[in-house]
Amino acid sequence: MDLGTFETLLVEQDGDALVVTVNRPSAMNALAGQVIADLETLTLAVESQVGSDGRWPVKGIIVTGAGDKAFVAGADIVEMQSMSPDEGEAYSRRMQGVTERLEALPLPVIAAVNGFALGGGCELAMACDWIYASDNARFGQPEVSLGLVPGFGGSVRMARRVGAAMARELIFTGRMVKADEALRIGLVNRVYADPAALLEGAKATVAELATKSPVAVAACKALMSEVAPLPVPEGLDREAQAFRRAFETEDKVEGVRAFVAKEKPAFPGR
Numbered sequence: 001m002d003l004g005t006f007e008t009l010l011v012e013q014d015g016d017a018l019v020v021t022v023n024r025p026s027a028m029n030a031l032a033g034q035v036i037a038d039l040e041t042l043t044l045a046v047e048s049q050v051g052s053d054g055r056w057p058v059k060g061i062i063v064t065g066a067g068d069k070a071f072v073a074g075a076d077i078v079e080m081q082s083m084s085p086d087e088g089e090a091y092s093r094r095m096q097g098v099t100e101r102l103e104a105l106p107l108p109v110i111a112a113v114n115g116f117a118l119g120g121g122c123e124l125a126m127a128c129d130w131i132y133a134s135d136n137a138r139f140g141q142p143e144v145s146l147g148l149v150p151g152f153g154g155s156v157r158m159a160r161r162v163g164a165a166m167a168r169e170l171i172f173t174g175r176m177v178k179a180d181e182a183l184r185i186g187l188v189n190r191v192y193a194d195p196a197a198l199l200e201g202a203k204a205t206v207a208e209l210a211t212k213s214p215v216a217v218a219a220c221k222a223l224m225s226e227v228a229p230l231p232v233p234e235g236l237d238r239e240a241q242a243f244r245r246a247f248e249t250e251d252k253v254e255g256v257r258a259f260v261a262k263e264k265p266a267f268p269g270r
């Protein structure tokens, strides 16, 4: 999957996985303006290559950080020094747009948090479908220590991950959360011993996803995003509509056929 080259990102296909690495290790992979621009370009490029059918070149995206100290240690504080309120809002909205595109991609996106995920870094991770972490990972929204508020979606997404009360405690105090606590509160799905094991684990999950119907996985992602804010009755109605659409796919025909024939399905991806 050729997505071009980026100044601050390493992007490589590894089997069924597209691995995106934020690559500014000297600055703890902080989100400078160029990183935000590169992430914007990348998400638009992926959108253009993962068409309506499910025969996509990759079956999952892994987002991680270069080195073994930081995933992303937040927005670039040095660059923020000279920023006007208008510029701050503009960058907030620009990166919010990146997070919304990650959520809208018809592919599972896994955050492999290999170190500090603070501020905008934690927010980037929470825009992914789920988070795996290495034991050295640290999460937090320390914006209040800088006289700021979350600006890349943390005020919206944190509560949906860990509950309103825990989200308020973490955002009001800005305190860091270790990997084991992040697992306990539901921010993280799995913890691995170290960054190498973390990346291998994330790739193993993508390999597992690659054995499923890409059309069905994409439909589940879209459906779960669609129904999340809805009252149960309305959500159930949308689910029934999605179930009907699944019945109209070739993947459903193949999936059911393979089960009855006691074979592994070869999903056509449409």
Ligand SMILES: CCCCCCCCCCCCC/C=C/C(=O)SCCNC(=O)CCNC(=O)[C@H](O)C(C)(C)COP(=O)(O)OP(=O)(O)OC[C@H]1O[C@@H](n2cnc3c(N)ncnc32)[C@H](O)[C@@H]1OP(=O)(O)O
Pocket (backbone or CB within 6 Å): 026, 027, 028, 030, 031, 032, 033, 034, 073, 074, 075, 076, 077, 078, 079, 080, 087, 088, 089, 091, 092, 116, 118, 119, 120, 121, 142, 143, 146, 148, 149, 150, 151, 152
């Ligand atoms: C032109 C436009 C530019 C746009 C840029 C984006 C602007 C966006 C505006 C809107 C943003 C709203 C939403 C997001 C907000 C935020 O994310 S606020 C920032 C939140 N993050 C933090 O507060 C973490 C700051 N870092 C730390 O606390 C520590 O560095 C650490 C992560 C705990 C690690 O500590 P330690 O191991 O002691 O290493 P250090 O020496 O501190 O760091 C090593 C070098 O990395 C640099 N660095 C670290 N974090 C950042 C950062 N967030 N921004 C910039 N640089 C960072 C640090 O300065 C060190 O550099 P050197 O001194 O040159 O070695």
